[in-house]
Amino acid sequence: MNDNDSHLTLEICLKPIGYVKSELTELTFRMKQDIPPDIRKEQILSNHRRIKEVISELIIHPDYEELLDGIEAFSHIVVVFWPHLLSSENRQIKKVHPMGRKDLPIQGIFATRSPARPNPVLISNVHLLERQKNVLKVKGLEALNGSPLIDIKPVTRFNDGVKSPTFPDWINQINKDFELD
Amino acid sequence: MNDNDSHLTLEICLKPIGYVKSELTELTFRMKQDIPPDIRKEQILSNHRRIKEVISELIIHPDYEELLDGIEAFSHIVVVFWPHLLSSENRQIKKVHPMGRKDLPIQGIFATRSPARPNPVLISNVHLLERQKNVLKVKGLEALNGSPLIDIKPVTRFNDGVKSPTFPDWINQINKDFELD
Numbered sequence: 001m002n003d004n005d006s007h008l009t010l011e012i013c014l015k016p017i018g019y020v021k022s023e024l025t026e027l028t029f030r031m032k033q034d035i036p037p038d039i040r041k042e043q044i045l046s047n048h049r050r051i052k053e054v055i056s057e058l059i060i061h062p063d064y065e066e067l068l069d070g071i072e073a074f075s076h077i078v079v080v081f082w083p084h085l086l087s088s089e090n091r092q093i094k095k096v097h098p099m100g101r102k103d104l105p106i107q108g109i110f111a112t113r114s115p116a117r118p119n120p121v122l123i124s125n126v127h128l129l130e131r132q133k134n135v136l137k138v139k140g141l142e143a144l145n146g147s148p149l150i151d152i153k154p155v156t157r158f159n160d161g162v163k164s165p166t167f168p169d170w171i172n173q174i175n176k177d178f179e180l181d
Numbered sequence: 182m183n184d185n186d187s188h189l190t191l192e193i194c195l196k197p198i199g200y201v202k203s204e205l206t207e208l209t210f211r212m213k214q215d216i217p218p219d220i221r222k223e224q225i226l227s228n229h230r231r232i233k234e235v236i237s238e239l240i241i242h243p244d245y246e247e248l249l250d251g252i253e254a255f256s257h258i259v260v261v262f263w264p265h266l267l268s269s270e271n272r273q274i275k276k277v278h279p280m281g282r283k284d285l286p287i288q289g290i291f292a293t294r295s296p297a298r299p300n301p302v303l304i305s306n307v308h309l310l311e312r313q314k315n316v317l318k319v320k321g322l323e324a325l326n327g328s329p330l331i332d333i334k335p336v337t338r339f340n341d342g343v344k345s346p347t348f349p350d351w352i353n354q355i356n357k358d359f360e361l362d
Binding site: 066121 | 191192193194195196197198229241245247248249250251252254255256257259261263265275276286288289290291292293294298299300302304306329331332333334335336337338339341343345346347348349352355356359361
């Protein structure tokens, strides 16, 4: 490698800007090995349908309230958060069956959206329902109660940058299971 | 506030998983106050067109090479990176004219995609051209040479979660300037 190596020894430190208030309190990410694929798939689907409807609050630290000004004009926001209940062992995982589904081929962690990754900075696009001062009400956030918030960004077209994405078959299978076009 | 306050004192520490090799070496983010809106707008457009075509390499630390397995089957990936040249003063900014354009209304930082934010964890969706072992070749990444990489994720449909986003007028203006539908 080269002199850019110095960047690999850097430590990046973040202070949360707020936290999530949600009825979701349990890790849905479970690597139980003993669940038959069909039951596992049904669990994931029912969990997915539930999360799509969950309404959460993002409690932003009052020091940052002013930074939210203008966000109420967007229908969707990007929530960047930290899965605080993920164990440090889970950050060492190298490969998984996506969503713990044995019927899907094993993948490297960077080829999945598994929360268990070296730097578990999770990203979720959600529907913004309402802003009241330093509190954002959102729909469809898969973050557990108490998750620290790292950042809030608007969903814009020019930051999307994806016209016609293509996927491996296992993703097409999940999109089909979830009834997504 | 409540007992979730404890999460606001947490410090989140990340170790880069790699770094960016790019021909982009200068901050395009400049808050010069003396540029007339028309010229500023032209600069941004020409910069946007250039970045869309830029080919960069993501050099992943060899320890993480295996975590990339399967990523080559995706057309687009989400690159999560750190703008290492951003000063700590820039992380204190509360409001900006988006992209430094005085013709657009001032916004709170969380209502913009400005890199200058309290936790500048930047997210870019890019076209994945090729994987060679621990190196990903991508197109359209607005990250400067040497930027530390925090995470790599695939673009999937089920993580998108946005059907028909709506935007404030100033975003519609930028999308129009960028000729995006």
